[in-house]
Amino acid sequence: MVSAKGLEGIIATESSISSIIDDQLTYVGYTIDDLAENSSFEEVVYLLWNLKLPTKSELDEFKAELAAEMELPEAVIEHLRSYDLSTVHPMAALRSAVSILGLHDEEADVMDEAANKRKAIRLQAKVATIVTAFGRIRKGKDPIKPKKNLSYAANFLYMLNGEEPQDTEEEAINKALILHADHELNASTFTARVCVATLSDIYSGITAAIGALKGPLHGGANERVMEMLTEIGEEENAIPYIKEKFANKEKIMGMGHRVYKNGDPRAKYLKEMSKELTKITGQSKWYNMSVKIEDFIKEEKGLPANVDFYSASVYHSLGIDHDLFTPIFATSRMAGWLAHILEQFDNNRLIRPRAEYVGPQTQQYVSIENR
Ligand SMILES: CC(=O)SCCNC(=O)CCNC(=O)[C@H](O)C(C)(C)COP(=O)(O)OP(=O)(O)OC[C@H]1O[C@@H](n2cnc3c(N)ncnc32)[C@H](O)[C@@H]1OP(=O)(O)O
Numbered sequence: 001m002v003s004a005k006g007l008e009g010i011i012a013t014e015s016s017i018s019s020i021i022d023d024q025l026t027y028v029g030y031t032i033d034d035l036a037e038n039s040s041f042e043e044v045v046y047l048l049w050n051l052k053l054p055t056k057s058e059l060d061e062f063k064a065e066l067a068a069e070m071e072l073p074e075a076v077i078e079h080l081r082s083y084d085l086s087t088v089h090p091m092a093a094l095r096s097a098v099s100i101l102g103l104h105d106e107e108a109d110v111m112d113e114a115a116n117k118r119k120a121i122r123l124q125a126k127v128a129t130i131v132t133a134f135g136r137i138r139k140g141k142d143p144i145k146p147k148k149n150l151s152y153a154a155n156f157l158y159m160l161n162g163e164e165p166q167d168t169e170e171e172a173i174n175k176a177l178i179l180h181a182d183h184e185l186n187a188s189t190f191t192a193r194v195c196v197a198t199l200s201d202i203y204s205g206i207t208a209a210i211g212a213l214k215g216p217l218h219g220g221a222n223e224r225v226m227e228m229l230t231e232i233g234e235e236e237n238a239i240p241y242i243k244e245k246f247a248n249k250e251k252i253m254g255m256g257h258r259v260y261k262n263g264d265p266r267a268k269y270l271k272e273m274s275k276e277l278t279k280i281t282g283q284s285k286w287y288n289m290s291v292k293i294e295d296f297i298k299e300e301k302g303l304p305a306n307v308d309f310y311s312a313s314v315y316h317s318l319g320i321d322h323d324l325f326t327p328i329f330a331t332s333r334m335a336g337w338l339a340h341i342l343e344q345f346d347n348n349r350l351i352r353p354r355a356e357y358v359g360p361q362t363q364q365y366v367s368i369e370n371r
């Protein structure tokens with residue numbers, strides 16, 4: 001038996017959704033560069049689920065389907081209100097809310113392809129509403145209903161802040177959503193596939209995936225990056241701070257990647273946005289500090305910044321609460337999780353690897369009185 005810690009380098013499935021080849025990321029063969037520069041998040045979701053770009057009328061219809069499903073059942077809002085709002089992390093709230101959403105979907109356990117696509121639309125539409133509703137409720141504000149004429153990105157900011165975003169803000173969120181939408185067999189997507197490969201339902205697969213994304217070695221890193229930048233405080237403290245982390249053998253959040261060893265192709269876009277947005281807000285120090293850290297770690301350890309590194313200062317510049325950074329990632333990655341779940345159902349086989357047993361051999365059972 002072959003054993004690879006963390007399943008590094010193991011090909012666990014075939015997929016037609018996204019690929020990472022020679023540090024280039026593509027969605028269905030379209031480079032992330034083309035998509036980030038030219039596309040909309042809704043178009044990318046359509047692409048990931050249908051493996052083709054939509055025509056104008058297909059895209060309009062898809063947008064209308066999403067817009068029609070954005071509102072939440074009252075029971076989910078009531079549930080969000082029932083948490084201990086001072087301690088619950090928004091990723092935990094999202095994980096629970098998605099699970100509750102399944103209880104209010106009559107088709108939750110209907111497994112045919114058409115029903116699964118309808119559930120995918122509901123989940124993608126409602127995730128933005130859950131994240132923003134929770135973001136408001138915990139501040140004592142009422143959730144805001146989405147507007148049908150706004151894009152997905154604009155609606156996200158509108159439902160969060162109660163006012164329609166500026167073009168630069170909408171563009172930044174749209175691009176961030178595109179860049180995070182799918183990433184081959186990352187840990188949360190793998191989790192989703194493992195879950196539904198038992199022929200469990202989509203809500204279970206997504207709930208499991210949210211749990212996996214929450215961890216700081218995966219999507220949870222973006223919040224930790226901002227925590228680190230805040231702790232550093234000023235540019236001149238950055239290098240001494242990182243040196244101390246190295247001395248204590250601590251990892252630097254937002255740095256390193258299991259697959260990309262020469263650089264994450266998504267990071268440059270977030271870096272550009274961070275430069276632009278921090279300048280607009282008069283807080284270039286977050287960008288400058290991030291560049292210092294990135295350069296130092298590249299030099300010292302050969303580790304590149306990953307997608308989570310510059311997204312922290314981007315979201316901070318947009319005035320978003322730091323613990324909502326990972327829920328934004330989840331809002332985007334919902335598209336990839338759902339694409340992979342649909343693909344898994346399409347050609348399913350139970351996912352069940354083996355473990356190499358390294359425990360004690362041939363022990364004699366001793367009765368409890370004699371132990
Ligand atoms: C969207 C995403 O999920 S992107 C990743 C987000 N996660 C983070 O940013 C957390 C910080 N980064 C990390 O923990 C890692 O780089 C991971 C989890 C992303 C990838 O990890 P792996 O491929 O398992 O690499 P692993 O953790 O084994 O590290 C290999 C070596 O590089 C070092 N290393 C890797 N990342 C870092 C880091 N961020 N800071 C310091 N050292 C690091 C490890 O300490 C290890 O060194 P060693 O061989 O001397 O023990």
Ligand SMILES: O=C([O-])CC(=O)C(=O)O
Nearest residue numbers: 182183185186187258307
């Ligand atoms: O692929 C990974 O391991 C992590 C990652 O970058 C992502 O999920 O976007």
